[in-house]
Amino acid sequence: MALKQLGPDNASAYFHQFVVRGKEESESIRADILTEVGDGQRRLPRTWGAKRAAKMIGRSEGWLRDNDPDVPRNEAGHGRWTLARINELRKKAGTLYQRPAGSEPIIMAASKLKGGVGNTTFVCHAAHYFAMQGLKVLVWDLDPQSSATSILAALVPDAHLEDEDLPNSALLEDMSLFPGCIRKTYFHNVHLVPSNSALQDLDLKLASQQQSDSEFQIAPHERVRAALDLVKDNYDIILIDCAPALGMLTLNALMAGNALINPMRPSLLDLASYVMFTGSLQLFYQELAELPLKYHRIVLTAHKNTTGNERMENRTRAMYGDAVLTRRIMDSEEISNAATKLSTVYCLEKPIGARETYNRAIDTLDQCYGEIFEDLKRVWEMEGEDV
Template sequence: MQQPVLPPVTLTELAHLSDRASTVIERLRERVFAPGASKSLDLRFNVRRAAEMVGRSDKLIRDAEADGRLPPPDKDPANGRRSGYSLAQVNTMRDVFGTLPHRQPDDPAMVLAIQNFKGGVGKSTMVCHLAQYLALKGYRVCVIDCDSQASTTSMFGLNPDVDVDEDDDTLYPFFRHGGPSSLHYALRATYWPGIALIPANLGLYDAEYEFAARMARDSTFVLDRLRNGIESIKDNFDVILLDPPPALGMLSLSVLRAANALVIPAPPNNIDFGSTAHFLKMMGATLEELARAGGARDYSFVKILATKMNDGKSAHQAIKRMMEAVFPMDMMSAVLKDSAEIDNAAANLSTVYELTGPGVRTETHKRCRAYLDAVNAEIELLIRKTWPSHHSALRKEGLL
């Protein structure tokens, strides 16, 4: 018998590969997650920037500090100068001056999924940057990581392999038969004031099997379990962001049922655009099937966002024009352009909004920040339009 040119790869060799991969992952974890360390937010804002964020003059801030309505500012012990305000302190100012942008109790909580069944389209990047943008504006945000790869969990400073217990900290216990009746058990405060997180880890993948096994017996429970869980916590938040797995599985279907708005990130290249078109077709057919099982589900808005756009590539420009022609009313006006700033920040499990120091004064950083701000401001406006209590202010701003 003729021997094969290439010897077979046995389970033993695969086990060795797995061991080597684990070693690499552990080294990366040691570099990014120092033992005993926790991630912190080092952003500080001078009085002029704080005044802009609060919507009041810097004189009013100083007057409030002088008369005791605000605590005295932090000062550098070396020179006695103001050392800047933290985001938590800015939110205290907003509270004192009545400029927090929270929705009113009669406004519906925004449950927004950043969803595409294809991976690598910028989904988790968008979730993290949008959450932090909204937090900078003063909104109360909850991020629910529904993806067992746990990229968003890592970006918020948690080591999914060490800091997250699948039996206590993720969505997994909630999805099991006889699980908790509320999602409060899984909520974690983050180092970002105003952002809470329900983390994920690899154990969440088991929920796919449990959902599939239970679907035949109780489809309504499976389809609306996440939706009902969000109902149990929504009163604490203005915006709940969902980061689903990049696949058409039971968790993704649960996200589609739980969300009341969708943003679909789609890079302008042939493969990703084709995948997005298939996603939209599958989503339409899937929602019809889900409606038969558990009732129709409407969305406040569904928008397609061009991500990873490179103006220097003629193919990107051509496909972007085609996207606008095919989806004239559905494309977001803003575009998230390809930027090394995002990649470099992500390499250190960070975001562009967290960067400090001399690097934030470069033109590259300013351009990237402008792209992100434009995308996130457009989404913020869409969200505010769903809140009747904001309509009067939007009319005054000429936005409604």
């Protein structure tokens, strides 16, 4: 009797067609986006008008006009300022934030056990927010899904990245290769260590080296920390986007980090997952007690302001107290819209949806990241005082 089935006889050939079609469609979508927001090949830098630029600098529009009369103008004759230009004017005005002498860069792992909590959304928007405050930011995409790479570099990771673009060889064979993996992004002062699906192999090979007598002198779970030691002094904050699993790469991120952020949706299943995750964290830090955490917070994401969300938020705050950020990231259609443009809300020149929706998204993000920034400034100030 013939086998009755609803699937293919040759699964490999069948899914190969999916791969080809997926890459073609991804390339087509990217080309459409870059034609809309760039020159067809790359995304152009975000610019701001006089009112917003003056606010970012901390001076009046009159001061801005007097001190930068030669700013490039759009077709309507209005001045448009890039972030690089704004930072130069901040230096002139004495308003550019400088991390205190003697303080160390923050290396913040964004980690969770459950997927779908907004981890990558948090990291990408955090990178752009901190850069807008004048900080130098590095993002390391340690998730094989590579969503942070897609958003921050506006590319199709599996199509556009070669082996030499990835940190795999650096972490497995020659650490000196690592600085060459760092690339600039379209957003000023945001650099990226990219990823693609090959990162899955890296996770497995590091785990294999943990069990073998590898000639590599650095322990497999300390490779990310060793790599960042080569470049960390070039940055104020390093954000690591971890996969939703406690594999070797996530353990590396925890080893490297001196700060930890845990995004979590206000739902029962997310809370239950986080309870399990904290058990793993407790065991991890118990084994590595010499690792201090300068900063830890839970951030509630995709909050819908429903009765159920409010109830779970109250329960989470009752359990974890001050470890939960005061500000929440509210659920926003504009945040979702931005991702369809391989972008963050901060990079949008104009709203995709309604202006009111865009303003609410900016407001909820600014409040959350502003709270974190104030916390980090306190950490840096305390370190600077000890010098």
